[in-house]
Amino acid sequence: MLNPSQYPWADGDTLGQHFESRGVTRRDFLAFCAEMAVILGLGSAAAPRVAKALQSVKRPSVIWLQLQECTGCVESVLRTAEPTIGDLLLDVVSLDYNHTLMAGAGEAVERAKQAAMAANKGQYLLVVTGSVPTKEDGIYTVVGGRTAKALLEEAASGAVAILALGACAHWGSIQAARPNPTGAVGVREVIKDKPIVNIAGCPPIGDVVTASVVHYLTFGRLPAVDGEGRPLFAYGKRIHDQCSRRAHFDAGQFVEAFDDESARKGWCLYAVGCKGPETFSPCPIFQWNTRTSWPIGAGHPCLGCTEPFFWDTMTPFYGRLPNLGGIAVERRVDTIGAALAVGAAAGVAVHATGTILTQIRRRKATQQIPETSPDEGPRHG
Amino acid sequence: MARTKVVVDPITRIEGHLRIEAQSENGRIAKAWSSSTQFRGIEIIMQGRDPRDAWAFTQRICGVCTVVHAVASCRAVEDALDIRIPANANTIRNLVHGMQFIQDHVIHFYHLHALDWVDVVSALSADPAATAKLAQTLSPWPNNGEAEMRAVQARLKKFVGSGQLGIFANGYWGHPAYKLPPEVNLLAVAHYLEALDWQRDVIRLHTVFGGKNPHPNFLVGGMASAINLDSTATINAERITDINSMIKHAREFVEQVYWPDLVAIAGFYKEWGAIGGGVPNFLACGEFPEADVRDLDKLYFPRGIILNRDLSTVHEYDHKKVQEFIHSSWYEYPQGADAGLHPFEGETIPKYTGPKAPWTYLQDEPKYTWMKSPRYEGHPMQVGPLSRMLVAYASGHQDVRELVGAALGKLKVGPEVLFSTLGRTAARGIETVLLARKMEQWMGELTGRIRNGDVATFTKDKWEPSTWPAKTQGYGYLDAPRGALGHWVQIENGKIARYQCVVPSTWNCSPRDAQGHEGPYEAALQDNHPLLDPERPLEILRTIHSFDPCMACGVHVLDAEGREVVEVKVQ
Numbered sequence: 001m002l003n004p005s006q007y008p009w010a011d012g013d014t015l016g017q018h019f020e021s022r023g024v025t026r027r028d029f030l031a032f033c034a035e036m037a038v039i040l041g042l043g044s045a046a047a048p049r050v051a052k053a054l055q056s057v058k059r060p061s062v063i064w065l066q067l068q069e070c071t072g073c074v075e076s077v078l079r080t081a082e083p084t085i086g087d088l089l090l091d092v093v094s095l096d097y098n099h100t101l102m103a104g105a106g107e108a109v110e111r112a113k114q115a116a117m118a119a120n121k122g123q124y125l126l127v128v129t130g131s132v133p134t135k136e137d138g139i140y141t142v143v144g145g146r147t148a149k150a151l152l153e154e155a156a157s158g159a160v161a162i163l164a165l166g167a168c169a170h171w172g173s174i175q176a177a178r179p180n181p182t183g184a185v186g187v188r189e190v191i192k193d194k195p196i197v198n199i200a201g202c203p204p205i206g207d208v209v210t211a212s213v214v215h216y217l218t219f220g221r222l223p224a225v226d227g228e229g230r231p232l233f234a235y236g237k238r239i240h241d242q243c244s245r246r247a248h249f250d251a252g253q254f255v256e257a258f259d260d261e262s263a264r265k266g267w268c269l270y271a272v273g274c275k276g277p278e279t280f281s282p283c284p285i286f287q288w289n290t291r292t293s294w295p296i297g298a299g300h301p302c303l304g305c306t307e308p309f310f311w312d313t314m315t316p317f318y319g320r321l322p323n324l325g326g327i328a329v330e331r332r333v334d335t336i337g338a339a340l341a342v343g344a345a346a347g348v349a350v351h352a353t354g355t356i357l358t359q360i361r362r363r364k365a366t367q368q369i370p371e372t373s374p375d376e377g378p379r380h381g
Numbered sequence: 382m383a384r385t386k387v388v389v390d391p392i393t394r395i396e397g398h399l400r401i402e403a404q405s406e407n408g409r410i411a412k413a414w415s416s417s418t419q420f421r422g423i424e425i426i427m428q429g430r431d432p433r434d435a436w437a438f439t440q441r442i443c444g445v446c447t448v449v450h451a452v453a454s455c456r457a458v459e460d461a462l463d464i465r466i467p468a469n470a471n472t473i474r475n476l477v478h479g480m481q482f483i484q485d486h487v488i489h490f491y492h493l494h495a496l497d498w499v500d501v502v503s504a505l506s507a508d509p510a511a512t513a514k515l516a517q518t519l520s521p522w523p524n525n526g527e528a529e530m531r532a533v534q535a536r537l538k539k540f541v542g543s544g545q546l547g548i549f550a551n552g553y554w555g556h557p558a559y560k561l562p563p564e565v566n567l568l569a570v571a572h573y574l575e576a577l578d579w580q581r582d583v584i585r586l587h588t589v590f591g592g593k594n595p596h597p598n599f600l601v602g603g604m605a606s607a608i609n610l611d612s613t614a615t616i617n618a619e620r621i622t623d624i625n626s627m628i629k630h631a632r633e634f635v636e637q638v639y640w641p642d643l644v645a646i647a648g649f650y651k652e653w654g655a656i657g658g659g660v661p662n663f664l665a666c667g668e669f670p671e672a673d674v675r676d677l678d679k680l681y682f683p684r685g686i687i688l689n690r691d692l693s694t695v696h697e698y699d700h701k702k703v704q705e706f707i708h709s710s711w712y713e714y715p716q717g718a719d720a721g722l723h724p725f726e727g728e729t730i731p732k733y734t735g736p737k738a739p740w741t742y743l744q745d746e747p748k749y750t751w752m753k754s755p756r757y758e759g760h761p762m763q764v765g766p767l768s769r770m771l772v773a774y775a776s777g778h779q780d781v782r783e784l785v786g787a788a789l790g791k792l793k794v795g796p797e798v799l800f801s802t803l804g805r806t807a808a809r810g811i812e813t814v815l816l817a818r819k820m821e822q823w824m825g826e827l828t829g830r831i832r833n834g835d836v837a838t839f840t841k842d843k844w845e846p847s848t849w850p851a852k853t854q855g856y857g858y859l860d861a862p863r864g865a866l867g868h869w870v871q872i873e874n875g876k877i878a879r880y881q882c883v884v885p886s887t888w889n890c891s892p893r894d895a896q897g898h899e900g901p902y903e904a905a906l907q908d909n910h911p912l913l914d915p916e917r918p919l920e921i922l923r924t925i926h927s928f929d930p931c932m933a934c935g936v937h938v939l940d941a942e943g944r945e946v947v948e949v950k951v952q
Contacts (some may be wrong), residue, residue: 072444103552181422266614
């Protein structure tokens, strides 16, 4: 999504023609589709359907706003890669605005953004990284003389849908940690009239982002989400239920101190603070950086970074979770994932209709930060 | 002659939100202001937390240089608690930080800085055969053949022909300040694309030791990645082999692509060796401890201070001489607006006094940024690769002297060109080459210790808060890719009482102080600096990008009482 791909996609080409012109074999393409189908939870049998849909799709415009943030989410998407075909995905859209990579600056890029938003009104995907500071009329993040809130509202008004990418855009993240000095909130607190998918995590795994975009292009709608607005195909299960160290938990084999004998055997990190039992995330399955490893795989407890308010609810990070008993494999009840694979092969349109998009579940009322004072300490001690 | 007011906001191809304002006159910049327009308040948030968690909080200051705050934080807490980490943990941190440097500098050169010098549209008219021939005189890199160049150009043609220019839309293509022949432009575009793939591979070193990138995991007292050659769940021979291949890949690309490209492009822009020098003082806090972090004689890049461009004397750096001022910044001090506070006494109470957004200009405002003004004994200081290389050069560092000498010889210029926009960009390349070579040695030391049975990665003596003094404080230094970084922590009764960071981009993007001394960005833009066309401020981007700004890093705030006191006065 980020680079001017090595394999530019000319206007009017379908993705199928585009693959052909860049020398992607049919076999590679189908292998890629099978992989995407699996990531999306459709099973490899759905690969032909994904292939058929992707081949006829044309690339949509993407506007990427960076608000109150650290740029880690942009970096994470930069790391997205499958060995031979990954950068293809980065090319599935036309990235018409992004601070980190645009050649021009100042007025020039503002004009480019306005032109893209006007030309694709009602059709472009809006990607947002970063939170929105709301205190003091939003003066804590100002770009080109305008507040983050004003920029978000303007860009959202013409968007077909919003991908809120990362914990900051999701719920405010570090800026919103107690005492939230700037009044930082996530996109959903500002924009109420557009479908929003929260790609949770600090940062999220880049592959979840690309898979969400493929889902949108393939099925003409955003992926089904849980009560937090997170795509089920990625966030539908707890880390604890997918963890490669789970057998050690069940056997009562715990790391009691870092680098002790049990740590060197790869036992369960629950006793040194792992938040896997309360965290819904694809880390154990997708893994990080072209499937090289993941936090627990590298010996460190999960911080719970895909969960809202984790800076307050999951700290101290090395404190053990209380009351953990009777964990069983289970899914959240407030999901609508069942229909995901049904009827998805219908002709693909970039212009997802409002009707389809309203199938996205209404989100629960926003959680509040736990009302604890610094003296009382965090919830998990 | 009337001056033209210039605004460049957003400055793109950086981390974060930076606004540059200037006044230009007769094709030159007369005055400049740098303004940071984002504030997050992370240090307020730190108060009352467990110090062992601090690395994770401060790491989120920046997702680009995603390692540096975490390591500086661990060092600050380890200093406060007198924790000595095992040699393996120190080496692993060097490897992780070293790869951060290498990956970050290469990304900066190709994806953030190159388009200031490289005209992408001009590459369309290059002769691919001539490009390949030129490339092969520069380096033995195998992907520099005619077929590769032809393919890149064909793709570029199709891209431009599509009319959908994406991130290249409204670039300053055809600007007269672009000087490269089409063939060099094409070569640079080819490597821009290749570097995107390369960076994804080499950064996996972070994932092996820290589980993910961005934001890999760290640990006060060492590293969490245990070593056991007989386990599938730890650092073992398979992981070590993978790391060795990344280190090799990193070195090959740096030596055969990045460095030759940098030297070749610099050859066409030698006049930039006399532009944008700015602040003549340089600070390096030193980095890559090859023994305990407290042993300052065992730093690969030495620490020191250079004043007034005088390379004959390297002054000692003492963190106690660092102070922060708020003369031009949207904060207030209980001690008064003119006070300078050491980070251990640091106070930051945000007090916005700028115009109500949307605004047009900040340059007429007495206060114009969220950046504070750090000063060393009252001097504004440049930090970053140039500071490090100058301090090392002046200290007689053999590796640095050799490479600097070779580069100057190749370009047929004297050392005075280092004090410039070009000098900052060249210094970044020089240290990348040195580190790309150094990684193999560090990895050799790690495997050597493992071979001898030393697999310790963590020291647990002071892990439990019951072993801590009731009240203590510590300083963690780290010379990050963008320059000298300091974390100062005060711990009381097991909790963080005060936390303060002074960050590279705070030094470089600092505003004017009470004496009227501009910060390094501002001074550089006012130093013999051209601006041909205020509507297309390409030259401003060159100089600002030569610092590699990281704005989210630069703005931070501490409030000792954790108060949430903000008064906003809209003028």
